[in-house]
Amino acid sequence: QQPVQSPQAVILREGEDAVINCSSSKALYSVHWYRQKHGEAPVFLMILLKGGEQKGHDKISASFNEKKQQSSLYLTASQLSYSGTYFCGTAGTGNQFYFGTGTSLTVIP
Amino acid sequence: EPEVTQTPSHQVTQMGQEVILRCVPISNHLYFYWYRQILGQKVEFLVSFYNNEISEKSEIFDDQFSVERPDGSNFTLKIRSTKLEDSAMYFCASSVQGNGYTFGSGTRLTVV
Numbered sequence: 001q002q003p004v005q006s007p008q009a010v011i012l013r014e015g016e017d018a019v020i021n022c023s024s025s026k027a028l029y030s031v032h033w034y035r036q037k038h039g040e041a042p043v044f045l046m047i048l049l050k051g052g053e054q055k056g057h058d059k060i061s062a063s064f065n066e067k068k069q070q071s072s073l074y075l076t077a078s079q080l081s082y083s084g085t086y087f088c089g090t091a092g093t094g095n096q097f098y099f100g101t102g103t104s105l106t107v108i109p
Numbered sequence: 110e111p112e113v114t115q116t117p118s119h120q121v122t123q124m125g126q127e128v129i130l131r132c133v134p135i136s137n138h139l140y141f142y143w144y145r146q147i148l149g150q151k152v153e154f155l156v157s158f159y160n161n162e163i164s165e166k167s168e169i170f171d172d173q174f175s176v177e178r179p180d181g182s183n184f185t186l187k188i189r190s191t192k193l194e195d196s197a198m199y200f201c202a203s204s205v206q207g208n209g210y211t212f213g214s215g216t217r218l219t220v221v
Contacts (some may be wrong), residue, residue: 032209041200042152044209054122089210094137097142097210099152 003090003100012078020073020103022088024062029049031064031071032089034099035082040085045073078107111135115201117214122191122220130186130216132201141184142202142210144178145169151198158184191220 003024010018023033030049035043046055048064048071055062059076071090075082088100114133114137121207122128134141156166158176173189184203188195202210 036152041212041214044211047209097157098154099144102151 002098003088005086005088005100005103007103008101009104009106011108012082014080014107014109015077018075018078018105020075020086020088020105022071022073022090022100024069024090026069026071026090028064028066028069028071028090030090031062032097033062033073034087034089035084036087037084075105078105080107080109083107110210113201113203113211113213115199116165117216118214119217120219124193124220125190125218128191128218130187130199130201130218132184132213133182134135134184134187134201134203135211136182138203138205138211140204140206141176141178142201142204143186144212145197145203146200146215147197155186188218191218193207193220196220 003022006021015035030047031046033045035045036042046057046062048055048062053064062073062100064071072089083106086103086105089097113135116131120128141158144152145155146152153169154167156170156176157164161178175187177185198215198217200215201213204210
C-alpha cells in the first residue's frame with residue numbers, strides 16, 4: 001500500500017534541478033507532497049486531485065498521472081533551503097493515507 | 110496561521126506504563142490523524158478519526174492503542190502498555206478533506 005519513491009537520495013549543487021518520482025500499486029485519488037526537515041514535522045507542499053493536474057509553487061512543481069498511478073515532483077534551480085526529506089502521500093478510498101518511502105535531498109553550495 | 114498543537118514535546122516513560130499524547134487540531138478541521146515515525150524511517154499511518162469515531166486504522170494500531178476526542182477540541186492517543194519499540198516521534202494531523210494535512214510539531218516518545 002505504501003507508495004514507492006525514487007531516487008532514495010540525491011545530492012545537488014545549488015542551482016541544479018531534481019525530479020522525485022512517486023509510484024503506487026493501488027488506484028490513486030489524490031497525491032500530496034511534503035517536505036520534512038530533520039527533527040521537524042512534515043510540511044505540506046501541494047496536493048494534486050486529478051489526473052493530468054500540474055501545480056507549482058515557487059520553483060517546485062508536481063504532476064499527477066492518474067492512469068500510471070504516478071506523480072513526480074520537480075525542483076528547479078535548487079536552493080539550500082530545499083534540503084530535507086520529501087514524501088509523497090497517496091489517498092485511496094476512505095480515509096487511508098500513506099506516505100511514500102521518502103527521498104532525501106541534500107543541496108550543497 | 111492556524112496550527113496543530115501537540116503536547117508534550119518529549120515524553121519519557123518506563124516500559125509497561127500508559128502514556129497519553131495530546132493534540133489540539135485546527136478548529137474548523139473535521140478529520141484527525143495520528144502518524145508515527147521511528148527515527149530515520151518513514152512516516153507511518155496509525156489511525157484516522159472522523160465524526161467521533163475511527164474511520165481507518167493500520168495494522169500498527171492494535172489493541173494497546175486508542176484515540177479519543179474527549180471535549181470537542183483535544184484529540185488524544187493513548188498507548189496502554191508501552192513497549193521499547195513504541196519509541197518514536199508521534200505526529201498528529203488534521204485536515205479539511207481534499208486539502209493538505211497540517212501536522213503538529215510532534216511528540217518524541219522514549220520508552221526505557
